[in-house]
Structure formats: C-alpha cells, structure tokens
Amino acid sequence: MYAEERQQEILQRTRDAGRVDVVTLAEDFGVTMETIRRDLTVLERAGTLRRVHGGAIPVERLGFEPALAARDAVMTSEKERIAKAALAELPADGSIIIDAGSTTGRLVQVLPSDRELTVIVNSPPLATILATRSNLSVIMLGGRVRGRTLATVDDWAMRPLSRLRVDVAFMATNGISAEVGLTTPDPAEAAIKQSMIEAAQRTVLLVDHTKVGNDYLAKFASLSDISVLITDTGLDSGLAAELAAAGPEVVRV
Numbered sequence: 001m002y003a004e005e006r007q008q009e010i011l012q013r014t015r016d017a018g019r020v021d022v023v024t025l026a027e028d029f030g031v032t033m034e035t036i037r038r039d040l041t042v043l044e045r046a047g048t049l050r051r052v053h054g055g056a057i058p059v060e061r062l063g064f065e066p067a068l069a070a071r072d073a074v075m076t077s078e079k080e081r082i083a084k085a086a087l088a089e090l091p092a093d094g095s096i097i098i099d100a101g102s103t104t105g106r107l108v109q110v111l112p113s114d115r116e117l118t119v120i121v122n123s124p125p126l127a128t129i130l131a132t133r134s135n136l137s138v139i140m141l142g143g144r145v146r147g148r149t150l151a152t153v154d155d156w157a158m159r160p161l162s163r164l165r166v167d168v169a170f171m172a173t174n175g176i177s178a179e180v181g182l183t184t185p186d187p188a189e190a191a192i193k194q195s196m197i198e199a200a201q202r203t204v205l206l207v208d209h210t211k212v213g214n215d216y217l218a219k220f221a222s223l224s225d226i227s228v229l230i231t232d233t234g235l236d237s238g239l240a241a242e243l244a245a246a247g248p249e250v251v252r253v
Contacts, residue, residue, distance in 0.1 A: 037103070086230055
C-alpha cells in the first residue's frame with residue numbers, strides 16, 4: 001500500500017469511528033508507529049483531521065472548517081476529473097454561477113475558450129482568473145470576504161442574485177448526506193449558496209466522495225434542489241444510489 005492510499009484509509013477510519021489511535025493503526029497496517037504519526041501529520045496539515053494524544057479525530061467533530069489552501073491540496077486528481085466531467089453540463093451559451101471552492105476552482109481552470117458565457121462568481125481569486133478570458137463576461141458579487149474560504153458573503157453579495165436568472169449554478173459543499181442535504185459550517189456562506197441555487201434553472205454539485213456523510217451547522221439545500229451530482233469513483237455504489245433516490249442524477253468519474 002502506498003502512503004497516500006494508507007492515509008486515505010486512515011482518514012476514512014477516523015471519520016467512521018470518530019477517533020483512531022496510533023498503536024492500533026500501526027498494527028493493522030503493519031508499519032511502525034512513527035510511520036503512522038507521519039501519516040497523521042500529513043493529514044493534519046491538509047486540514048482533514050486533528051491530532052490528539054495517542055491518535056486523531058476528524059475535523060468534522062470539532063466543527064472546524066479547513067482553509068481553502070488546505071482543501072485545495074487534497075484529492076487533487078479526483079477534483080480534476082470531477083471538473084472535467086462538469087463541462088458536459090455547460091450551456092452552449094448563456095450564464096452560469098461558479099461557487100467558491102476547491103473543486104469549482106478546478107472547473108474555472110478548464111472552461112472552454114470556444115463559447116461565450118457570462119460567469120457570476122463570489123470568489124475574488126476565481127474572478128481574477130476568469131477576467132483574463134476574452135470569451136467570458138465576469139460578474140463579481142461584492143460583500144464581505146471570508147478569509148477561510150475567500151468567498152464573498154452577506155447582503156451585498158446576496159442582493160444582486162435576487163434579480164438574476166442563470167442557466168446553471170455549479171456549487172460546492174462541505175458536507176452532504178441523504179438525511180440532511182447540503183451543509184456548510186458558516187451560516188453566512190450557507191445563505192449565499194442558497195441564493196445562488198435559487199437564482200439558477202439547474203444546479204450541478206461538484207463534490208469529492210470524502211464530503212459524503214458529513215453534516216455541518218448550516219443547511220443550504222436539499223438533495224431535491226440538485227439536478228446533477230458529480231463525484232469520484234471513491235463513493236460507494238450503495239451510497240450513490242441512496243443519494244440518487246433523493247433527487248439528483250449521480251455521476252461518478
């Protein structure tokens with residue numbers, strides 16, 4: 001088993017059990033405790049778990065939200081596949097919303113240059129990238145910028161959305177479950193996400209499989225509000241069927 005595979009398995013065990021300990025992990029994987037400690041350090045730096053005495057706990061148990069840079073550094077190949085698959089949901093021309101997030105950021109990087117689109121974003125870094133493209137008309141939603149996600153929120157960002165009707169909203173989420181729906185740790189960011197979905201004729205959710213089964217403080221949508229959910233093949237087929245039964249078409253890439 002490669003180190004990255006072991007680390008992903010450790011992360012999954014941590015989320016499933018709520019806690020893992022170094023001794024048990026070392027025995028189960030047949031490696032030294034020092035190797036496991038290094039794995040936990042890598043995962044902690046990625047913002048996915050928090051080390052505690054003798055082991056680790058998932059950040060979801062702390063209500064902790066990893067910074068954008070930390071989230072952008074994990075599941076990179078999966079996020080790139082998801083973003084490329086999302087291109088099939090683009091209108092031939094028209095308008096789209098791209099939510100702030102690490103996976104939606106990958107979509108910005110692969111947008112085609114052969115179609116005219118109006119793109120509405122609430123992320124200054126994404127707006128900067130998009131504004132250099134001659135085929136795109138970029139609308140940046142104003143408001144307060146959250147340092148952790150670099151997303152604009154509050155009334156200045158939400159007010160313009162109430163007067164817009166776009167073709168497709170490409171959304172991100174921190175957590176998703178069949179029982180609760182789509183959730184995020186910050187109520188202000190939940191409000192802007194809800195407004196984006198309400199402004200769109202169709203909503204496409206871009207989410208890697210590690211977000212599935214996690215619930216956070218603020219709900220911003222039900223699964224029935226989502227037209228298409230694009231994720232990676234790491235999502236169990238049973239869970240995929242459970243999500244699809246709640247409303248959206250589920251695509252695994």
